[in-house]
Amino acid sequence: MSLQLKLGERYKEILFSISEVALATLIGIGISAILIKAGGYSPTSAFFYLFKGAFGNLYGLYTSLSYSTPLMLTGLAFALSVRAGLFNIGAEGQVYIAALGAIIAASLALPSYLYLLAEFAIGIGLAVMWSLFAGILKVWKGVNEVVSTIMLNWIAYWVTEYSRSNIFYDPLSPDRTIRIPITGRLPILVENTQLYSGIFISLIVVIVTYVILWKTALGYEIRAVGLSPSASKYAGIKYSLVALEAFALSGLFAGIAGVMETIGRPPTYAIVTSLTNLVNLGFNGITVSLIGRNNPIGIIPASIFIGGLMAGATSMQIFAGVPLEMVQAVQGIIVMVLALPGIIRLIKSKIRRR
């Protein structure tokens, strides 16, 4: 009886979350329609091609899923930090630096079967180190992680851009780095699409993280610190240690994303000028996490949704003429609406009061 009640409550909560996200999305679409109209374009044609490019056919669906592959992980990186009470927005820079790590591995003379291992090891190692910088500054010096991670993002950008243009450039095509050797690439899942096998790695990492967060002592500590740092202290939890663990884990997730984008997504298998094949993967993860209500399981559909926006954006730009950056603006509006706690309840209580 009580279990049934609890289950019922839980479904109600999930239903609330879904309707909140749906409402935020509707508001995002509504406001962006006004902005698209104001820019002199047709909102209906924009949204038609956006949807068509994202989910309208199999090719679109595969592209959307291919973008959801890194977004699941960068979303998870943000979500895990939020669970520990941290606003770590450093996934963006950690993706760059991990991609650089993969290229470093590719530049080494290794037996062919070692490339994959080396790419992940160096890329993830660098990303975790990058994230821990911010963690150490936070724990030892109380430096606000929002500020430090953004600074580290910019430093990562220039370091990676410098390495691309000055160290690891391809002599035959200097606008990009050397390419990942064929034995160091992740297999493609569907021929002639961008969907690569990394999506399975992403899904496994998401599910493992879900288990860690809700079924292990580490996960309990992370959530306890996030809910109340002072109360968790009385429970004997070391705040500094848990915070550092959260920074390391989120560096790990972003690192996997950065490596996989470089060694998995066809046809480039390299870092290109101004890092355009990596830019915004980290920031879009923030939206993914918030839409997924900072829950690993919620992140899976959320990443497909935002991956769809990224995939559909190109088609919207080509066929409706609307600059593809518009989808980034839509995300901003959705995030602002999601900042509101229990927006559905808020509206209900306002209506009732009248």
Added chain:
Amino acid sequence: MDEAMLLSILLQTAYASTPLLLSSTGEILSERAGIVNIGLEGIMLLSGFVGVVVGQETLNPLLGILAGIGAGALVGLIHGMITAYMKGDHVISGLGINLFALGFVPYGIYAVWGVRGYFNPSDQAKVPKVFGVSPIFIASLVLVPLIYYILFKTRFGLSLRACGEDPHSADASGVRVERMQLLASVIGASFSGLAGVFMSLDWLTTITKDLPAGRGFIALAIVNFANWNPLLGLLGSYVFGFSWVAIEWLKISALKQVIPVTLLNTIPYLVTLAVTAGALGRSRPPKYAGVPYKKE
């Protein structure tokens, strides 16, 4: 080093510091009232864009400046409604502002001028110099002591600070906390708006999606560094501003043989990290900064 060069470095430092100073001063006011806005970066970008659109359409720099400030105020109004009245999460709302600006501005640049990446306003739209220097720079030097005076020497400032320090007592003594916070959010954000339009119509005279280049977040670091005091913010802004001038300087110096130019671009961010790591520990934020105030 001759006198002309010294003067030029001083002026460059002043200009590089002005956006940081304006933005951090606004944020100090806002956080003193309890509203944290990490969307400063996005506001600078949006206001820089709106300023150029209006300035270029009307060929009137003053209208461009006002439009930029207005855009900042509007974002501050929305952020204030979300945080002060609807008790939304301050940081997430600020993140949303940044994400929105990052998408909207490159979209707008293409939609308005049909170009990708950047647009340079024509000469008539640029802010003219007054006595050989930027009038917005002069304004920033007047505004900072003024904000200090208002915050610490007036009754209004006392009420405003009470909202960030102890909103329950402020409420009990008759201050309308939410209204005050909304006002502080609007004023604070308009400062970042002025910072943005200073960059796009006055100092750099261009609009790109990377116009603020992290300055909004450096301004946040300055707020910490300054211990929420506008006069210390002045010092902090000039320290950080100088690091930007140092890059341009090093790019033409002999050092470029040792450190490649691309890597010199990391200097302001490294300086920010180093200074915040070294200077913190002593500062204390307003007690209720970023905490939604709920009446009992």
